[in-house]
Amino acid sequence: TKVLLTGGSGFIAAHILDQLLSASHTVITTVRSQSKADAITSAYPSQTTSGHLTVAIVPDIAQPNAFDSVLQTHSSGLEVVLHTASPFHFKFNDPKKELIDPALIGTTSILSAITKFAPSVRRVVVTSSFAAIINEAHVSDPSTVFSEKSWNPVTIDDIHRNPATAYRASKTLAEKAAWEFVQNKENDAKFDLVTINPPMVFGPVVHHLATLEAINTSNERIVDAIKGKWKGEIPPTGQAYIWVDVRDVATAHVRAGLGLVEGVAGKRLFVVSGWFSNAQIAEVLRKNFPEDKEKLPEEGVKGGELPEEDKRFGYDNSETTRLLGIEWIGLERSIVDTVRSLKRVEVSA
Ligand code: NDP
Structure with missing residues (x-):
């Protein structure tokens, strides 16, 4: 199957790309710079030579016609589009320009480019x-x-409240725009839509793309912990308390996108493994990496606990688990595999 994957340099997308190429699909992936394109093609030399992998440069996804040229060039036989590119960081000055525009216009620009140039696309994730x-x-x-x-009620008026709210607004507005696009008959979309809605994603980094300095946002806390920043006190976990492994998120994109599972068209897939807290992560690290004892918080160090059940939200993703048939990777394995991958990155740096 021929698949277009946006944001191929990302933490999650790198796993999607790897799964697609391992299954011999043909992939066109977009990145925003030549250096990232080169890093990807040199990691997959044989797939690049055989034409199974093409990396295209889309410099600015916040332009309304950002994806026109890549879809014009690669439309022939294209069946599936996986749109992952979207900013996920809190290092911005202007949330409208740096978060909302690329998230929202990035989404509408890819959907409109598909309807204009690639009528053979049958599913967009x-x-x-x-x-x-x-x-x-x-x-x-x-x-x-x-x-x-469930839908986050956040609006564009809330984006100056704090960075986390601005990020949540960018994802909410982008997803809403995607559903509105396919529901609006005037757009004449020939494809159906699936969204994948992960909470905090942990898991191994793909070696050729990652550095500890530029670690993706959701693995930052694990880098902090192994660098010794949790030694005196474990920081608060945040508000969200639920997580999933990156390999399962990638599998969800592949299964839903390639039609390997039934009944997902028009669905939001809430991919969740379970509860987590920074305190639990610290425990996993202490147990599995005794050689790093000096840097890790000792047993009894406080902070980062999961609130009691009567002081936190509940969640139910049973429909997603049933539809995707994924047995979610557990927290201990995910954190251990993450740390091992980070150590490999560090050693080769
Ligand atoms: P990364 O930061 O690793 O990946 C983000 C991807 O989007 C990169 O390819 C990045 O390109 C690209 N991107 C970001 N901003 C822009 C921009 N302005 N223009 C063009 N491309 C851009 O994070 P993740 O892999 O974690 O995120 C992938 C997707 O998953 C995002 O949509 C994110 O919102 C979503 N997500 C992530 C979660 C997590 O915990 N990790 C949880 C829930 C959703 P470049 O490499 O050039 O920076």
């Missing part, structure tokens, strides 16, 4: 987020159950 599900006012409310049906 957009990487959304738990950020588009959560309701910040209800995170401590045990009677709230977040599910595939």
Whole structure:
């Protein structure tokens, strides 16, 4: 199958790309610079030579016609589009320009380029987020159950509240725009839409792309912990408390995108492994990496605990688990594999 994957340099997309190429699909992936393109092609020399892998440069996804040229060039026989590219970091000055525009216009620009130039596309998967599900006012409310049906009520007016809210707004507005696009008959979309909505994603980094300095946002806390920053006190976990492994997120994109599972068209897939806290991560690290004892918080060091059940939200992703048939990777394995991958990156740096 011929697949277009946007943002191929990303933490999650690198795993999607690897799974697609391992299964001998033909992939066109987009990145925003030649150096990232080169890093990807040199990691897959034989697939590049055989034409199974092409890397295209899309310098600015926040332009309304950003994806026109790549879809014009690669439309022949294209069946599936996986749109993962979207900013996920908190290092911005202007949330509208640096987060909302690339998230929102990036999404509408790829959907409109598909309808204009690639009528053979039958399915589009957009990487959304738990950020588009959560309701910040209800995170401590045990009677709230977040599910595939829940929507974050955040609006564009909330983007100056704090960086996390701005990021959540970018994901919510982008996902809403995607559903509106396919529902609007005037757009005459010939494809169906699936969104993948992961909470915090942990898991191994793909070696040729990662550096510890430029680690992806959701693995930052694990880098901090192994560098010794948790030694005196474990930092607060955040608000979200649920997580999933990157390999399962990639599998969800592949299964849903390539039609390997039934009944997902038009669905939001809430891919969740379970609860986590920084305190649990510290425990996993202490148990599995005794050689790093000096840098890790000792047993008894406080902080980062999971709130009691009656002081946190509930969630239900049973429909997604049933549809995808994934047995979610557990926290201990995910964290151990993450740390091993980070150590390999560090050694070769
Ligand atoms: P990364 O930061 O590793 O990947 C983000 C990708 O988007 C990169 O390819 C990046 O390109 C690209 N990108 C970011 N901003 C722009 C921009 N302005 N213009 C063009 N491309 C851009 O993070 P993840 O892999 O974690 O994120 C992938 C997707 O998953 C995003 O949509 C994110 O919102 C979503 N997600 C992630 C979660 C997580 O915990 N990791 C949880 C839920 C959703 P470049 O390499 O050039 O920076």
